[in-house]
Amino acid sequence: xSEAIVITSGKGGVGKTTACANLGVALASLGHKVxxxxxxxxxxxxxVVMGLENRIVYDLVDVVEGFCRLxxxxxxxxxxxxLFLLPAAQTKDKTSVTPDQMKQLVEQLKEEYxxxxxxxxxxxxxxxxxxxxGADRALIVTTPEVAAVRDADRIIGLLESSGFDDPGLIVNRxxxxxxxxxxxxxxxxxxxxxxxxxxxxxxxxxxxVVSTNRGEPAALAANKSKAGQAFMNIARRILGEExxxxxxxxxxxxxxxLLRLIKTG
Amino acid sequence: xxxxFSRKQQSKNVARDRLKLVLMxxxxxxxxxxxxxxxxxVIMAISRFVEIDEEGLEFEWKxxxxxxxxxxxxxxxxxxxxxxxxx
Numbered sequence: 001x002s003e004a005i006v007i008t009s010g011k012g013g014v015g016k017t018t019a020c021a022n023l024g025v026a027l028a029s030l031g032h033k034v035x036x037x038x039x040x041x042x043x044x045x046x047x048v049v050m051g052l053e054n055r056i057v058y059d060l061v062d063v064v065e066g067f068c069r070l071x072x073x074x075x076x077x078x079x080x081x082x083l084f085l086l087p088a089a090q091t092k093d094k095t096s097v098t099p100d101q102m103k104q105l106v107e108q109l110k111e112e113y114x115x116x117x118x119x120x121x122x123x124x125x126x127x128x129x130x131x132x133x134g135a136d137r138a139l140i141v142t143t144p145e146v147a148a149v150r151d152a153d154r155i156i157g158l159l160e161s162s163g164f165d166d167p168g169l170i171v172n173r174x175x176x177x178x179x180x181x182x183x184x185x186x187x188x189x190x191x192x193x194x195x196x197x198x199x200x201x202x203x204x205x206x207x208x209v210v211s212t213n214r215g216e217p218a219a220l221a222a223n224k225s226k227a228g229q230a231f232m233n234i235a236r237r238i239l240g241e242e243x244x245x246x247x248x249x250x251x252x253x254x255x256x257x258l259l260r261l262i263k264t265g
Numbered sequence: 266x267x268x269x270f271s272r273k274q275q276s277k278n279v280a281r282d283r284l285k286l287v288l289m290x291x292x293x294x295x296x297x298x299x300x301x302x303x304x305x306x307v308i309m310a311i312s313r314f315v316e317i318d319e320e321g322l323e324f325e326w327k328x329x330x331x332x333x334x335x336x337x338x339x340x341x342x343x344x345x346x347x348x349x350x351x352x
Contacts, residue, residue, distance in 0.1 A: 146284045153288050182275030189281050
């Protein structure tokens with residue numbers, strides 16, 4: 001039974017594309033057949049995050065317009081068996097595709113893949129409507145900031161009115177030290193306010209910057225970084241496993257605490 | 266310099282409170298015309314059975330999170346005689 005999952009957020013720049021790439025890698029490395037669909041038409045990014053930008057021939061719009069067959073547009077990731085990317089078009093815009101066409105496309109992909117991960121563009125307009133059209137469930141990415149959580153709330157409302165009854169939340173870029181100091185909203189606060197199921201917490205991790213520079217998602221070497229591990233755990237939760245949340249607490253050392261007290265005193 | 270006790274409120278609490286306020290406004294903002302429509306529909310439905318005092322009608326949301334309760338206070342003037350016969 002295959003499943004289409006849309007990864008969305010409302011606000012831009014919170015890590016949707018990174019989450020999509022890493023969850024795709026994680027699910028594929030757990031033995032599933034996965035296709036990543038970049039629904040951000042006009043602002044193609046998933047290809048570079050995946051490191052597959054040099055292999056694009058056809059794109060999503062070409063498929064929808066019947067300019068090529070679906071199979072021709074799919075790029076196979078050589079690092080993992082069963083991982084594919086359907087890139088977005090870069091020269092078209094969101095209106096080149098309709099929700100019905102997206103739905104059809106996802107249905108077609110379901111015949112061949114276990115998981116279809118749709119990377120949703122920022123915003124709540126046509127691109128969002130396209131991205132959620134064929135999805136069975138939704139994951140919302142947010143960061144511990146007022147603006148990002150506010151947009152997540154709006155998205156949750158829109159998803160609910162489109163029939164998504166149990167979306168999951170990924171809190172990205174949490175900084176445990178700042179949380180410990182009381183300078184960043186913590187997970188219980190966010191969950192309490194949004195009243196939504198928590199799917200995962202990903203720490204702010206320099207390794208993500210490095211891995212994105214190289215086009216090698218952190219989950220390819222999950223044991224090398226906390227963020228990679230966190231994405232691997234989310235993938236397991238997607239599969240229905242009960243996985244405990246990572247312990248991200250790096251307590252302040254005595255000297256850090258003393259310095260802070262002196263500075264803020 | 267050692268005024269630890271006068272430290273400013275932790276910024277995470279400031280963020281949480283601002284967020285709660287802005288979400289309350291956001292969530293309410295989606296409601297106004299829906300409220301009016303709903304009110305009319307409820308009045309119509311109830312008026313088939315009882316005569317109500319539309320002036321004294323109160324209709325409001327209680328609760329402040331996503332889960333709200335709709336509380337209606339509907340003063341009844343009289344019960345219509347043949348309410349049961351209406352189909």
